[in-house]
Ligand code: SPV
């Protein structure tokens with residue numbers, strides 16, 4: 173609901189409206205959090221936050237911008253302090269249009285001349301506009317507003333300027349009779365006697381507003397009983413934050429260590445909650461391409477590759493140059509483009525040569541196999557993770573397809589040429605789609621039945637790429653640990669020992685234990701770099 177309507181609706185309920193002063197988005201959020209009915213976009217606070225006196229030094233646009241930020245951030249009605257309307261009645265017309273357009277609930281216009289002086293500055297030149305001039309401004313407000321709920325608060329500074337109670341009442345009545353929705357009587361008396369005296373003599377229906385800054389001991393209930401319907405706590409947020417910041421800064425300069433102020437500051441998470449980071453995370457999930465911060469990737473790049481001869485004399489395959497960029501950098505680009513930024517590589521052979529920006533490297537034990545390499549990264553397997561061999565090139569589309577799957581363990585299978593690829597990781601899959609493994613819907617209903625090198629009756633090749641959910645990752649690690657418990661020297665499927673085992677051996681073990689491993693089909697979008705011929709092909713095919 174619009175702020176002006178909310179404010180009007182609140183006026184229909186019992187009790188005074190409590191309004192908290194703020195100067196920016198965060199302070200307005202704190203006003204809402206505390207339970208105030210509305211935010212007071214305080215000229216005093218906004219000026220102070222800009223480091224200048226409250227004396228019409230900031231322009232209407234400066235104040236409007238600050239108030240509009242508060243409307244957006246707080247989500248509760250904003251009552252804007254518009255000083256004297258920033259000029260004469262003609263300026264006021266533009267002020268009303270602009271503030272109403274920004275969703276402000278109410279504006280307050282005081283009878284100070286332009287340029288105004290803050291009500292509390294002592295020893296400064298203080299003049300009031302003639303009463304007729306201010307009545308003209310109030311009429312201009314009422315004639316200009318498009319929506320009658322947009323409330324106009326007419327404020328008199330007669331008591332502040334020392335013009336006496338009779339003048340204050342004369343002005344208040346004139347503004348009420350002109351049609352103002354509220355009359356604000358301001359006072360700098362240390363006691364509430366002045367405003368209570370004013371309220372006692374108030375003889376109009378128009379509700380009263382007060383700002384108990386200097387008269388500190390008047391409780392809202394007392395002011396409400398006297399007839400005040402809106403009570404503005406105008407600047408206490410800003411003043412308390414000055415105190416807190418001053419103390420924290422002094423301690424930081426003294427101790428030169430952030431721990432010194434830890435007891436004085438809110439945790440970072442508190443800030444995140446206040447400014448909507450959890451909501452932004454939900455929006456990221458809803459509207460950004462799949463992937464993002466919650467998904468990691470582990471690349472297995474530890475092995476030596478003697479078949480590539482001199483090409484890998486001083487570097488591992490991951491650092492093979494393909495069109496001016498190492499193989500691993502191509503992998504990282506494809507992952508990054510799909511939103512996966514948190515990437516680790518398990519490295520081994522010539523590991524000191526593996527360098528890439530934003531890549532975490534984990535050094536594997538050179539005597540171990542592929543599975544042991546992966547388990548070196550076990551601490552990274554604490555969330556949804558893409559796992560891939562370090563010697564394959566893949567494109568972003570393939571990563572995105574994997575991200576769209578929802579199984580706990582999902583492997584990518586190439587359906588072309590399975591039988592013609594001896595020595596490869598072959599698979600047998602089964603499911604409810606056609607005999608050739610194609611599915612019209614594109615959904616992965618196929619599951620892995622067997623995986624091994626040189627598998628008779630294979631209907632596809634595992635490309636060395638898989639996605640595990642957080643649960644799937646846990647299952648992978650738990651199964652490995654269970655196997656370790658049974659003896660690292662024991663054979664595991666095609667491996668002589670667990671220590672030498674490949675990832676395929678663990679996948680086969682998971683199948684044997686009844687795990688459901690889903691399959692995503694592909695016919696293109698990847699390439700293995702195993703031989704000189706593969707390397708030559710990569711140069712011709714990579715953009
Ligand atoms: C403000 O907050 O800017 C006000 C209220 O106008 S007071 O500072 O008390 O005058």
Ligand code: MG
Nearest residue numbers: 214215216253
């Ligand atoms: Mg003000």
